[in-house]
Amino acid sequence: MTFGEYIRKHREALKPQDRRFSVRQVAQRIGVEPAYLSKIERGDVAPPSEAKIRALAEELGEDPDVLLAMAGKVSLDLQEIIRKRPQLFADLIRQLKSAPDHALLRIARDVRDGDW
């Protein structure tokens, strides 16, 4: 599924319960023209900027990193992290590319529980 199709599908799914999820109203809330949002959903134009994708994710209750990945983008904060130690992170990501989800989850940082 393309970025545009995904956005349309999820927006349309929310619309029957809440008219705030019409193209016009969503476009207004994220600060773009309704016609532009329609074109994005149809795939007539490339996905919008990171800021607009984040705003769309917030509106639709979707994960911004997932939407950015679908749009072929890497968020600026991740770019900055990688730029600081490019070799290390490139190696790490390549090594982890086939690891199962549960193994990846173990690498993610836990909130530590202590003694209370």
Place this chain on the structure above:
Amino acid sequence: MIELLNNQLSFRFPEVHQKAACSIDFQRTLRIPDDNREYPLPPGLGRFPVEHVDDFANKLPDTWRTHGGVFIPMYQSEALWINFSGDYPCAVKIAAGKINAVSGETWSNGLSADPQDYAVIPEQPWLDGFNVSEDFIRQFVAMPLGEGFTAEEQITGKAEHGGLQIIVYPMKHDIYVEHFERTVQADMDYLDMPAFLRRSVCESAPLDMGLAPGGLMRQEIYEDEYGIDAWDQDNGFRCFIHLANSEQYQMITGHQPPHQPATAKDYTEADLPWFDYYDDSKALAGSDTLGKLTSVAAKVIEKGKGLLPDNEPVQPKIIKVISKGNLVRDGEF
């Protein structure tokens, strides 16, 4: 495991079920007037920033390092509500200063059915305060530990713990499969499913805050319709959320804390919305222990300190009704 992502605690239980997960964040809000009138739900004004204790360990009290967990900045007399999200059913137990916010009992790991001392996600969308009577809570309001305002001090007579404590247990794998995954055959069946202290870096003021009971708000805490045996108590995760004095938060972290929220009066006069939530699920009775707590405003008077500032009654003009389908409770100011 618990991860901190975008100022939200993300609980995941991959050992139980691939979908077993829920998230909890802490919403900044107005302090509703503490005048024994009943108020609707105040708005969410965004998430409190949440930090790992371990990232600032050398600037924090030893007890915080021992507890682990996270901390958030709060101004004195500021209110918060706890926002739950996720589709996989989870039982969540919340305590303030190790006093259970639902039952009024002192902290223990594990769940209790009688009285029920936990809420069920996603049936319970949020929790704004202490369960003082059926259909009513008293708002969570931050007060310094050691002055006798917090629920902990009023119930135990001690200012020991402060903060918030949370433990989450996911629904057992087999029960989830039976209720939600067994077949997709009968849509109708689907609809019939049970809706189920020491001094800080700055030696001048105490760092630790606790939660005290504030104004009265209409909010139900729903009965667990799955039953206590539905919860996988071998696979819970818990987190200690310390409440840092907002003014000192910047000295600890170098980050600016959010500005103080608007007063209920200013917010209401700006014609901004309050909220009402409707759900016909059965509500729990209030806790007798919590029902006997003295609210912050009453305590201020009791201590002969005059009146609580910014506590004039307000008349919410715009009240938006929200339901399960639309849980947005955002306010802007």
